Amino acid sequence: MPELNPTQNPVHMRHGSNIGQPLTRRDGILKVKGQAEYAADHHPKGMLFAVIANASIARGRVTSLDIAAAKAHPGVIDVMTSSHKPKLAIDPDIKTNPFVFRMEVLQSDEIRYAGQSIAVVIAETLEAATEGAALLSPRYAALPARVGLDAGESFEPPVVGVGNPTAHVHGDVEAGLAAAAKTVEAVYETPPQYHNAMEPHAVVASWDGDRLSIDTPSQAMVMARARVAELFGIPAENIQIRSPFLGGGFGSKGFLTGPQILGVMAARLVGKPVKLVLRREQMYGPVGHRAPTRQRLRMGVDGDGRLVAIDHHARTVSSSYDDFYEPAAGASHTLYASRAIRTTHDAVRVDTGTPLFMRAPGEATGSIALESMIDEMAFACGIDPLDFRLQNYAEVEPITGKPFSSKALRECYAQGAARFGWDKRRLAPRTMRDESGLLVGWGMGTATFPALMFMAEARAAIRRDGSGVMEIGAHDMGQGAWTALAQIAADGLGLDLDKVEFRSGTSDLPDGGIAGGSAHTATAGNAIHNAGAAVIAKLADLATKDERSPLFGAGNTGVVARDGRLHRRDDESRSESYADILTRAGLAEIDARATGAADPAAQAEYAMHAHGAVFAEVKVDPDLGQVRVTRMVGAFAAGRIINPRMVQSQLYGGMIWGLSFALHEEAITDRRSGRIMNANLAEYHIPVNADVPALDVLTVDEHDPHVNALGIKGVGEIGITGSAGAVANAVWHATGVRVRRFPIRIDELLT
Amino acid sequence: MKPFDYVKPATLADAVAAAAQPGAAYLAAGTNLIDLMKGGVSRPDRLVDVTHLPGLDRIEHLPDGGVRIGALVSNAGLAHDTDFAKAYPAVAEALLSGASAQLRNAATVGGNLLQRTRCAYFYDTASRCNKRAAGSGCDAREGENRLHAVLGWSEQCIATHPSDFCVPLVALDAVVEIEGRNGRRELPLEELHRLPGETPERETVLEPGDLITAVRLPAAARDFAAHARYLKVRERTSYAFAVVSAAAALQIENGKIKDARVALGGIAAKPWRSRVAEQVLKGATPDAQNFREAAQAALAVAKPSGDNAFKIELARRVIVRALTLATAGTPARISALPGSPFAANSGALHA
Amino acid sequence: MTHSISLTVNGTKREIELNDPRVTLLDLLRERLDLTGTKKGCDRGQCGACTILVDGKRINSCLALAISHDGAEVVTIEGIARGDQLHPVQAAFIPHDGFQCGFCTPGQIMSTIGLLCEGQAGDDPERIREGMSGNLCRCGAYAGIVDAVLEAQANQTDSKQRRSA
Structure with a gap:
């Protein structure tokens, strides 16, 4: 069979029959009927309930637990502690690869943060397990908690994010600032934030000898399976993880967390299936969070208002026992042209659960500071913020000088501004009011997020009845993967969507990679696309080499797959159905596997980013300081849009997260105890329905031939970036008060 | 949750007897109590379920023109009672500004009066809290206390009472009817809640076994219906506790304030009736200057209990605004965003 | 016991x-x-x-x-559809994409049914937003939820008018 490189040359495919259609969610009926089964909905026969007991100190060790009291409670079966637990095959603190994060699974009495798991009570009922955990009444040897951005000596971490350099220097920032016609400098602070997916982390684990079955939400099942395998010392193929539906993830379900492993350990300990579900307050510690930052920005412009220097330094925190550093300053790498750009990070260690990826890690935190600073500079120059951004538009990626694979940001600015009516904005703050006297402010921000790809594999098959199968262990956490990926599968197989069986959501399928980094549709989608192309190529090979076929002699690249038939490219009237080809060949089915991954050559040559422009209107009560966002328009360019309906929803969601970043979210930590005082959903505010105004999303056409064969950039995270800054800038424009500590609170607006 | 005995008395007298025992608590809808029990903040040994007691779920319009609200009437049921909302619009507005529709459907009038503070240190059982564990200390005093009390607090406790409903009620001279071991009695709502002083664990004047059976509003409270508002500043547009709130009710005759009622919420351990502000307003013209003077008077004795000085100035402004809105007149229909600063105009903005 | x-x-x-x-x-x-x-x-x-x-x-x-x-x-x-026939509120959530991950969806739908029965919000989007504020959605599907409620409200009004006609 001739060698085929379908990624570079997708000759068999014709997009458009499914891709690009605004289909409703294929799992919509299940979801509206309450029949979509999330992990905690499972209840295997004989199942017991496990409940975690948590440390109330942030640092020290447990000195005693009243296990007798817990066991005396009716229904309690066992109490798993550091001295009574199944042995793990390896120390979970060993980082076997860069994507392993340390977890607390009762390996010692040490306490590394408030809320850490210190015991697990297993009982016949949830009520008994819950009270059993409360009866443990732990005693501690406590050390002072280290809290906040000044908790200790700062240091420069070796890398930030995932392997990104801590510092980037392009040009001479100090010289640029010294020579600038005008400079501005400011310090912004962002708080710790918690993902708070509506579905708390849950696990239902059942052992059968050395075989293990797990229902748990995962954004990366195969990686999770490998982690379970190494921790329990069993072969990965003995483990089946099911994660057909995630009740939101936002990064918190990217890695298996301690509580999920504790559920598996508990099932091992008692020899029965166990369900362990986190309570809401238990989500504030062991499942990651967005670290707080303090960011100092300095900018200089020349006499024409062109940036000559950007200096962006971010202080952040990590835990005392592991390393994840919010790469906040990286936001300044890509957006605005400047002869000199320097981004640096430093960090302190605090007694907290390890911060991790949270929707737009780095970009979200960095973006609100950068977009605020740009707004401050524009005003200092007396220039409209949109004009200022346009005159500092980056034609090439500023930090590397690479051309962009595509960049329709100018169109985003233009279309977003037109839809919003930006040209009616007054330059000076506190100059706009509505008919009832509320202050009105208009602000904008630029959105950006890298177009990433990881690695995924898919298996495609065509069956003798003419139907198709696509298998990939992909993840739908609400972004619509089941729908969008199935659309890609249908086009890849040249079939109608209802002729394709799309199998996904379990770990025994080909590795769907990670649902993160806004890369899932691109990565899994290209694996699917390639698998489809590969199986069609095999089918074409069968037909074109068979003299009984009307396609005989066409050559395997001389055919096009459409509607369940192969057509000769040079004479589309000559065609044959998949069913006929397979029937004649005596095959029940034909299949092929293929992978999707980034093309390193293209990555070396091009900078690849999605872009957008967000415009926000806020109203502020001039006396009382209460703020409400009343309008938001976002225009985004993110390559090919697979399903406009789902993409619109994703972008809405991201914009709401941006609004929330600017106005609502903050975990409040007691400075003395290190405990989070609002670890709930009543006082850790995320927007409610009434906080969310009419949202308007525009997607700007963008054809990108370089990012991947499908031209997909991803939309999961970009909506936050730009939006947070747009809202913050609108608050300034409404009030004339520049708040540099987020979220913006009433206190600061009582002028 | 600690195991408890569940008792379902058939009569008021049985309920009082059952609840008078140490460790007993009344259960109505449970929207606050069950939350507290799940958090380990309350650990009663016995729940006395009063939800089935007869006769406590009625809104009675009394011959003297007042209204008697049974303790088991739901918050939503009361707010949406057309006659009630017309007569006491600020009360309805306050009710609808609180919690969520689901909670208002369940939560009762009696339970609302007795809801506990949202102080995070009260909820966090690992923290010292004199209210939860008498004599243990107050970790809020030097803690994260941006939203704590600015009036009536003590070194022992700086918590606030979270009710919206109580604020206009206390302004309008509501009376609480109580069934206790020694029979029935009543007292002004203003006297129900106690300031913390040296004994913050005693939040109300209720004795063991006391059951609130009804709340009465006097006929005279109807005289404010044309100029009565509730205003609640929040950190979310809805489903959030008040940072500061105020009820303002006026009787205006011939361009002068004949009578005035002012109360604040979210700033003290009890709904805070400000008679000094009312005194300033009585006989004055309803204008900004007098409103500011009243607000100054209301907060004259306020002092920050922590990182919350802004609440003093905010409370002044909330009073001024609430008075301004009350002067403008009670709207014919409660606005789409009850109690919100964005209420007045929001319909136009979001059409 | x-x-x-x-x-x-x-x-x-x-x-x-x-x-x-x-x-x-x-x-x-x-x-x-x-x-x-x-x-x-x-x-x-x-x-x-x-x-x-x-x-x-x-x-x-x-x-x-x-x-x-x-x-x-x-x-x-589980009790609102009639067999394969979705309740009108369930049906309205699908075209308006009133959900993403789906975890809050049963609550949103039951809350919508409650809201429509209460009859306080009518077809005022602002009253619907307020009335649905007791249902958090972390994915941020609020815009679609409000549109779905509006559609369900309109259907209810239509069928009432048909019945009374």
Whole structure:
């Protein structure tokens, strides 16, 4: 069979029959009927309930637990502690690869943060397990908690994010600032934030000898399976993880967390299936969070208002026992042209659960500071913020000088501004009011997020009845993967969507990679696309080499797959159905596997980013300081849009997260105890329905031939970036008060 | 949750007897109590379920023109009672500004009066809290206390009472009817809640076994219906506790304030009736200057209990605004965003 | 000690032996009656994922003790479709994409049904937003939710007019 490189040359495919259609969610009926089964909905026969007991100190060790009291409670079966637990095959603190994060699974009495798991009570009922955990009444040897951005000596971490350099220097920032016609400098602070997916982390684990079955939400099942395998010392193929539906993830379900492993350990300990579900307050510690930052920005412009220097330094925190550093300053790498750009990070260690990826890690935190600073500079120059951004538009990626694979940001600015009516904005703050006297402010921000790809594999098959199968262990956490990926599968197989069986959501399928980094549709989608192309190529090979076929002699690249038939490219009237080809060949089915991954050559040559422009209107009560966002328009360019309906929803969601970043979210930590005082959903505010105004999303056409064969950039995270800054800038424009500590609170607006 | 005995008395007298025992608590809808029990903040040994007691779920319009609200009437049921909302619009507005529709459907009038503070240190059982564990200390005093009390607090406790409903009620001279071991009695709502002083664990004047059976509003409270508002500043547009709130009710005759009622919420351990502000307003013209003077008077004795000085100035402004809105007149229909600063105009903005 | 209670769940009367008075309606449905459509997001009345109808009114089932609801009529997400025919509110959520991950969706839908019965919001988007603010959605599907409620409200008004015509 001739060698085929379908990624570079997708000759068999014709997009458009499914891709690009605004289909409703294929799992919509299940979801509206309450029949979509999330992990905690499972209840295997004989199942017991496990409940975690948590440390109330942030640092020290447990000195005693009243296990007798817990066991005396009716229904309690066992109490798993550091001295009574199944042995793990390896120390979970060993980082076997860069994507392993340390977890607390009762390996010692040490306490590394408030809320850490210190015991697990297993009982016949949830009520008994819950009270059993409360009866443990732990005693501690406590050390002072280290809290906040000044908790200790700062240091420069070796890398930030995932392997990104801590510092980037392009040009001479100090010289640029010294020579600038005008400079501005400011310090912004962002708080710790918690993902708070509506579905708390849950696990239902059942052992059968050395075989293990797990229902748990995962954004990366195969990686999770490998982690379970190494921790329990069993072969990965003995483990089946099911994660057909995630009740939101936002990064918190990217890695298996301690509580999920504790559920598996508990099932091992008692020899029965166990369900362990986190309570809401238990989500504030062991499942990651967005670290707080303090960011100092300095900018200089020349006499024409062109940036000559950007200096962006971010202080952040990590835990005392592991390393994840919010790469906040990286936001300044890509957006605005400047002869000199320097981004640096430093960090302190605090007694907290390890911060991790949270929707737009780095970009979200960095973006609100950068977009605020740009707004401050524009005003200092007396220039409209949109004009200022346009005159500092980056034609090439500023930090590397690479051309962009595509960049329709100018169109985003233009279309977003037109839809919003930006040209009616007054330059000076506190100059706009509505008919009832509320202050009105208009602000904008630029959105950006890298177009990433990881690695995924898919298996495609065509069956003798003419139907198709696509298998990939992909993840739908609400972004619509089941729908969008199935659309890609249908086009890849040249079939109608209802002729394709799309199998996904379990770990025994080909590795769907990670649902993160806004890369899932691109990565899994290209694996699917390639698998489809590969199986069609095999089918074409069968037909074109068979003299009984009307396609005989066409050559395997001389055919096009459409509607369940192969057509000769040079004479589309000559065609044959998949069913006929397979029937004649005596095959029940034909299949092929293929992978999707980034093309390193293209990555070396091009900078690849999605872009957008967000415009926000806020109203502020001039006396009382209460703020409400009343309008938001976002225009985004993110390559090919697979399903406009789902993409619109994703972008809405991201914009709401941006609004929330600017106005609502903050975990409040007691400075003395290190405990989070609002670890709930009543006082850790995320927007409610009434906080969310009419949202308007525009997607700007963008054809990108370089990012991947499908031209997909991803939309999961970009909506936050730009939006947070747009809202913050609108608050300034409404009030004339520049708040540099987020979220913006009433206190600061009582002028 | 600690195991408890569940008792379902058939009569008021049985309920009082059952609840008078140490460790007993009344259960109505449970929207606050069950939350507290799940958090380990309350650990009663016995729940006395009063939800089935007869006769406590009625809104009675009394011959003297007042209204008697049974303790088991739901918050939503009361707010949406057309006659009630017309007569006491600020009360309805306050009710609808609180919690969520689901909670208002369940939560009762009696339970609302007795809801506990949202102080995070009260909820966090690992923290010292004199209210939860008498004599243990107050970790809020030097803690994260941006939203704590600015009036009536003590070194022992700086918590606030979270009710919206109580604020206009206390302004309008509501009376609480109580069934206790020694029979029935009543007292002004203003006297129900106690300031913390040296004994913050005693939040109300209720004795063991006391059951609130009804709340009465006097006929005279109807005289404010044309100029009565509730205003609640929040950190979310809805489903959030008040940072500061105020009820303002006026009787205006011939361009002068004949009578005035002012109360604040979210700033003290009890709904805070400000008679000094009312005194300033009585006989004055309803204008900004007098409103500011009243607000100054209301907060004259306020002092920050922590990182919350802004609440003093905010409370002044909330009073001024609430008075301004009350002067403008009670709207014919409660606005789409009850109690919100964005209420007045929001319909136009979001059409 | 066990307590016997009787509940009508989705139209079927059920006699339930409760061996523990601590069981909430939510945990009763999910862990003892195998009705897992109702979700637990916070268990403290702060998110609305557990919204069900009790005696026709939407409430948070996480804060309701089952034992205290002897005799009540309970309707959950499993009880509103007629076979394959979706309830009009369920149907409205699909084209308006009033959900993403779907976890808050049963609560949103039950809350919508409650809202429409209450009859306070009408077709005013602002009143709908306020009336649906007890149901958090972390994915941020609020715009689609409001549109779905508006459509369901319009359908209800239409069918009422048809009936009265």
